Amino acid sequence: MTPSTGLFISFEGIDGAGKSTHIDAVAQAFEAQGRVVTRTREPGGTPLAERLREMVLNAPMDALTESLLVFAARRDHIAQVIAPALAAGHVVLCDRFSDATFAYQGGGRGFDWQLLQTLEQWVQHQGAPGAGLLQPALTLWFDLPASVAAARLASARVPDKFEAQPQAFFEAVAAGYARRCAEQPQRFTRIDADQALDAVRVQVLGALRSKGFLA
Numbered sequence: 679m680t681p682s683t684g685l686f687i688s689f690e691g692i693d694g695a696g697k698s699t700h701i702d703a704v705a706q707a708f709e710a711q712g713r714v715v716t717r718t719r720e721p722g723g724t725p726l727a728e729r730l731r732e733m734v735l736n737a738p739m740d741a742l743t744e745s746l747l748v749f750a751a752r753r754d755h756i757a758q759v760i761a762p763a764l765a766a767g768h769v770v771l772c773d774r775f776s777d778a779t780f781a782y783q784g785g786g787r788g789f790d791w792q793l794l795q796t797l798e799q800w801v802q803h804q805g806a807p808g809a810g811l812l813q814p815a816l817t818l819w820f821d822l823p824a825s826v827a828a829a830r831l832a833s834a835r836v837p838d839k840f841e842a843q844p845q846a847f848f849e850a851v852a853a854g855y856a857r858r859c860a861e862q863p864q865r866f867t868r869i870d871a872d873q874a875l876d877a878v879r880v881q882v883l884g885a886l887r888s889k890g891f892l893a
């Protein structure tokens with residue numbers, strides 16, 4: 679993989695945190711400034727990774743199997759979509775990335791954090807010695823209490839395997855995000871998602887401006 683010239687931003691949070699709406703606003707803001715935006719999601723983003731997503735979201739499996747499948751999907755996604763888009767100078771907006779694996783499989787399902795770090799090394803290394811791991815330049819973490827997210831989800835569509843989990847699971851997922859944020863504070867911005875849509879949008883666009891990504 680070649681060093682990237684584009685900008686990689688991920689959007690994270692527990693189910694019901696409301697991140698999807700804000701990805702649209704961010705895409706529009708970048709396009710208004712003449713940037714080409716590649717909008718994508720995980721698990722998914724390629725035909726193979728979307729098939730893996732189907733399995734991960736619907737079939738019961740142990741946490742190691744789940745972790746291997748999401749990282750396999752990620753490998754394909756990076757190779758086919760993310761790395762080429764970054765090399766072409768695009769803004770890549772990704773609805774979830776590796777932090778979701780640490781939060782859901784690590785936090786929610788209690789899977790071994792160090793083993794996830796090993797998988798992350800395998801999947802996100804960038805080839806050249808010293809090039810480090812492919813990580814978002816910015817991760818917007820939509821944080822809100824699990825009880826509020828559960829109330830939002832209750833009125834939504836038919837739940838998938840994760841959305842059907844009890845509130846305690848999402849408390850553990852949120853703790854996983856908090857741990858990841860504490861480990862890599864330079865790339866995380868916490869958004870208080872327990873607010874009206876407009877107020878959340880102001881925080882999101884403000885974060886992008888303060889990082890110098892948007893004028």
Ligand code: TYD
Pocket residue numbers: 693698720721735748773774775776778779780782783840841
């Ligand atoms: P989500 O991003 O919420 O999509 P939608 O808005 O269509 O429901 O759904 C993806 C689900 O997959 C979510 O519950 C989190 C879970 N997930 C993992 O468990 N591990 C991962 O590594 C990723 C990327 C997602």
